[in-house]
Amino acid sequence: xxxxxxxxxxxxxxxxxxxxxxxxxxxxxxxxxxxxxxxxxxxxxxxxxxxxxxxxxxxxxxxxxxxxxxxxxxxxxxxxxxxxxxxxxxxxxxxxxxxxxxxxxxxxxxxxxxxxxxxxxxxxxxxxxxxxxxxxxxxxxxxxxxxxxxxxxxxxxxxxxxxxxxxxxxxxxxxxxxxxxxxxxxxxxxxxxxxxxxxxxxxxxxxxxxxxxxxxxxxxxxxxxxxxxxxxxxxxxxxxxxxxx
Amino acid sequence: xxxxxxxxxxxxxxxxxxxxxxxxxxxxxxxxxxxxxxxxxxxxxxxxxxxxxxxxxxxxxxxxxxxxxxxxxxxxxxxxxxxxxxxxxxxxxxxxxxxxxxxxxxxxxxxxxxxxxxxxxxxxxxxxxxxxxxxxxxxxxxxxxxxxxxxxxxxxxxxxxxxxxxxxxxxxxxxxxxxxxxxxxxxxxxxxxxxxxxxxxxxxxxxxxxxxxxxxxxxxxxxxxxxxxxxxxxxxxxxxxxxxxxxxxxxxxxxxxxxxxxxxxxxxxxxxxxxxxxxxxxxxxxxxxxxxxxxxxxxxxxxxxxxxxxxxxxxxxx
Numbered sequence: 001x002x003x004x005x006x007x008x009x010x011x012x013x014x015x016x017x018x019x020x021x022x023x024x025x026x027x028x029x030x031x032x033x034x035x036x037x038x039x040x041x042x043x044x045x046x047x048x049x050x051x052x053x054x055x056x057x058x059x060x061x062x063x064x065x066x067x068x069x070x071x072x073x074x075x076x077x078x079x080x081x082x083x084x085x086x087x088x089x090x091x092x093x094x095x096x097x098x099x100x101x102x103x104x105x106x107x108x109x110x111x112x113x114x115x116x117x118x119x120x121x122x123x124x125x126x127x128x129x130x131x132x133x134x135x136x137x138x139x140x141x142x143x144x145x146x147x148x149x150x151x152x153x154x155x156x157x158x159x160x161x162x163x164x165x166x167x168x169x170x171x172x173x174x175x176x177x178x179x180x181x182x183x184x185x186x187x188x189x190x191x192x193x194x195x196x197x198x199x200x201x202x203x204x205x206x207x208x209x210x211x212x213x214x215x216x217x218x219x220x221x222x223x224x225x226x227x228x229x230x231x232x233x234x235x236x237x238x239x240x241x242x243x244x245x
Numbered sequence: 246x247x248x249x250x251x252x253x254x255x256x257x258x259x260x261x262x263x264x265x266x267x268x269x270x271x272x273x274x275x276x277x278x279x280x281x282x283x284x285x286x287x288x289x290x291x292x293x294x295x296x297x298x299x300x301x302x303x304x305x306x307x308x309x310x311x312x313x314x315x316x317x318x319x320x321x322x323x324x325x326x327x328x329x330x331x332x333x334x335x336x337x338x339x340x341x342x343x344x345x346x347x348x349x350x351x352x353x354x355x356x357x358x359x360x361x362x363x364x365x366x367x368x369x370x371x372x373x374x375x376x377x378x379x380x381x382x383x384x385x386x387x388x389x390x391x392x393x394x395x396x397x398x399x400x401x402x403x404x405x406x407x408x409x410x411x412x413x414x415x416x417x418x419x420x421x422x423x424x425x426x427x428x429x430x431x432x433x434x435x436x437x438x439x440x441x442x443x444x445x446x447x448x449x450x451x452x453x454x455x456x457x458x459x460x461x462x463x464x465x466x467x468x469x470x471x472x473x474x475x476x477x478x479x480x481x482x483x484x485x486x487x488x489x490x491x492x493x494x495x496x497x498x499x500x501x502x503x504x505x506x507x508x509x510x511x512x513x514x515x516x517x518x519x520x521x522x523x524x525x526x527x528x529x530x531x532x533x534x535x536x537x538x539x540x541x542x543x544x545x546x547x548x549x550x551x552x553x554x555x556x557x558x559x560x561x562x563x
Contacts, residue, residue, distance in 0.1 A: 053441060079443040087441075093434035095499065104431045107424050109443025162443055 004067070006031045006197050007052070007083070007166055012061035014047055021047040022058070023221040029166060029197050034188075036212030036229065037201045040241060044221040045201050046088065049170050053085040054078040066165070079109045082165030086158075086172055088201075090151035092143040098154055099139045102126035105162035126161060133157045133187060149180050156187065166197045173204055185211055209233070217241070252418060255505075259411040266403055275403040279471060281512040282406040283464050287485060288492035288504035289410075289417045290460035294453040295490065296498030297426055299433035300350070304361035305489040307368045308458040310480035311338040312465025317378045317475060320386050327389075327405060331466040338462020339455040346454035350447060353436070362486075369481040383476025386469040402467050413460050418501040420456070429453060430499075461489075484528065488512075491531050495538045497547025506546050 007029040014022040022044045029035055039045050051058040054075030063071040070078055084105075093101050106122040120128070130136045133153045138146065143154060152172055159167055169188065173181045185207055192198055202208045208215060208229065215232040217225040219241040225232045232238055266275065287305055295301050312334030319330050341364075349360040373381050388398045395401040420426050428449045431439035440446045469475045488511065496507025511534065515527045542549045 055437060055441065074445075074447070075440040076443045076445050079441055085441055087438065091435045091438035093431050093438065095430060095434050104427060104439065104444060105442040108428060108445075158438075158442060 003030050005029065005064075006033075006066060008064040009052060010062050012048065012051055012058045012063070014044075014051055014056070014058050020221050022051065024061075025218070025221070025223050027052075027216060027223070027226075029199060031165070031197055032192065032195050033197045034192055034211055034213045035197075035199045036208035036215040037199055037218065038203075038205075038208055038215060039218035042220075043218040045218055046170060047221075048218065049085060049168050049199075049201060052078075053083055053168060055085075076108070079105070079162055082163070083168065084109070084159045084162040084164035084166070085168040086152075086155040086170055088171040088174065090148075090155045092146070092151060092154055092158075094142075094144040096143060097140050098130065098135060098143050098146070098157075099123065099126045101143050101154060101158050102129060102161040105158055109162035129157050129160050132190070133160070134183070149176060152176070152184070153187075156184070160191065164196055166199065167191065168199045168201070170201045171203065172200075173202060173207055181207055252415060255411055255414045255418075259407055262407055263404060266400060266407070272397065272399055275397075275399045277516045279399075279403050279406050280516060281509060282403070282410045283468075284488060284492060284508040284512040285410040285505055286406070286413045286464035287461055287489040288496070288508040289413045289501065290457045290464070291489040292493040292498055292501070292504040293417055293420055293460075294450075294457040296493050296504070297421060297429035297433065298450055298453050300450065300453075301358040301490065302361045302454075302457070303358050303486050303490070304345075304363075304365040305461055306481045306483070306485040307361075307365035308338045308342065308461035309465035309468070309485050310365075310368060310372065310477075311341055312462035313468040313475055313480045314372060314378055315462070316466045316469045317384050317386065320469065321377070324389065327401075327467055327470065331405070331409070331463050334466035335459040335463035338465075339459030341462075342455040342458025343451060345458070346451040350450045350454065365481060365486065369477050372477050372480070379476070381477060383474055383479075384469065385474050388470050388473060398470070402471050405467055406464075409460075409463055413464075414501060414505060416456065416460065417504070420453075421501050425449060425452065487528065487531060491535050493545070495534055495545055497545030497550075499544070500547045503545050503547040510546075 005028045007027065009027045011024040011026060012022050013024055025048060027048070037045055037048070050056045052063065054073060058071060061071065062069060065078070065081055065083055068081070070081065093104065103122050103126055106125055127136065127139060130139050133156055135150060135153050135157060138150060146154060156169070156172060173184050176184065181204060188198055188200065188211065200208065200211055212229050214227065215225070215229040216223060217232055217238050224237050224241065225235045287309065291302060291305055315334040315337050316330040319325055319333065345361070345364055349357055352360055372378060378384055391398050392401045395404065428439065428444045431442065431444050432446050432449065436446055465480070468480070472479060492507035492511050493504040494507065495511060496505065497503030511531060514530055518526045518530055538545060
């Protein structure tokens with residue numbers, strides 16, 4: 001893999017008061033790659049996601065996306081460029097229907113892409129995406145009334161509607177049953193086949209191993225491993241971080 | 246579906262009200278109607294920011310007073326036509342909206358509300374200490390001569406406010422139905438999620454604050470000629486801030502018709518109470534209605550109607 005990286009973030013640092021959440025973290029993602037991001041609770045995974053997506057700005061470090069420096073851009077512009085994230089705790093637009101939720105990224109993000117806003121109408125596109133994630137039958141239900149699994153699917157559907165080049169899935173599967181986990185994994189693999197690079201943040205090891213081509217391990221704000229999942233799992237430092245001495 | 250588009254209705258009603266203003270001889274109805282129309286403008290304008298995006302503005306009186314005192318300044322300078330004063334009042338108020346927005350919109354929730362309340366207090370203090378516009382003593386504005394084609398100047402003011410109310414309602418409706426309204430609704434539901442879906446949240450909030458503030462300023466511009474004696478207490482009256490929140494709340498904040506219903510209902514009740522009982526009772530009525538609606542119908546009259554319609558729909562197709 002010698003392609004130009006899609007995402008190239010170097011020495012990302014973030015402090016909250018005296019607490020160093022991220023300490024010079026580097027992360028590279030190539031177009032179409034599947035990356036797993038793992039680490040114990042409080043290791044800085046979500047902070048990294050927030051820095052990459054623009055929900056918070058990193059203190060130092062550079063983030064290049066598609067060859068463009070984006071570390072100063074607000075979140076909505078990064079979304080428009082193609083870095084789209086989902087939230088650990090689903091944040092649906094509760095006053096809108098499921099379809100209504102999807103029209104927001106379709107109108108505000110996808111249309112700002114070359115070739116966006118042509119062809120099918122927003123509604124048709126939204127229904128197609130819902131078909132793909134298996135929410136078609138809930139299209140006109142209020143999003144506030146969905147079950148937990150459905151909310152997570154909606155969260156993914158909304159991200160897909162923004163036409164991502166890089167999808168950051170932040171614990172999309174927490175609290176789901178094995179069957180549902182498999183469902184989400186196959187969905188993510190399907191998206192990946194369409195050329196979307198994916199960073200998966202996950203506690204469920206089985207899911208990460210099944211999904212990732214490469215695994216990155218964060219511990220206490222530092223990256224301690226970045227290799228193929230098999231190698232990472234046998235890394236002494238990683239084992240120590242997860243299981244203790 | 247060949248339905249009559251809903252924007253026709255405000256125009257039809259405005260035309261009917263105008264026709265009535267030509268027939269009715271009793272000036273009192275013009276005086277009272279003016280206040281109702283003024284509250285339609287304030288409530289609908291407030292709702293563009295407060296209802297659509299969820300940012301509660303307690304400083305309606307500040308924007309209203311900017312329009313009113315703008316007219317006072319112009320009146321002292323060269324007495325331009327009222328339309329010019331309204332236009333300038335709107336521009337100045339929306340510029341104040343712009344500055345306020347940039348200073349405060351990074352604040353969320355209750356902090357934004359407090360900041361807007363502070364804006365009203367700061368501006369009132371400035372006006373009290375500004376002798377040119379009368380300071381604490383206030384300013385007497387002499388009504389210009391009657392305008393050609395109108396039976397009286399009060400009648401003219403009534404029609405001007407009618408047109409302003411119509412414009413405001415149509416603007417509010419246009420925003421609600423446009424992608425801007427969709428974006429503001431996303432901000433109201435969850436601002437972080439909205440931003441991450443590509444919604445330029447700051448820009449939309451600034452836009453909403455400018456439009457909202459500008460319309461409130463326009464509503465205030467004719468006020469000195471209506472009341473003929475303007476002092477800081479009447480221009481910055483607490484009633485504006487409270488009413489322009491209470492009216493959308495009671496009418497319903499997610500639909501443009503909500504503030505109109507709330508304004509008509511509340512302003513008429515207040516007018517009737519002022520004449521029949523006492524003017525002190527006004528705010529108590531507002532308080533009582535607010536408590537009733539917040540507990541029994543948190544989505545206002547429009548919300549009640551929608552729930553009813555949904556239930557019927559569910560019964561029809563189970």
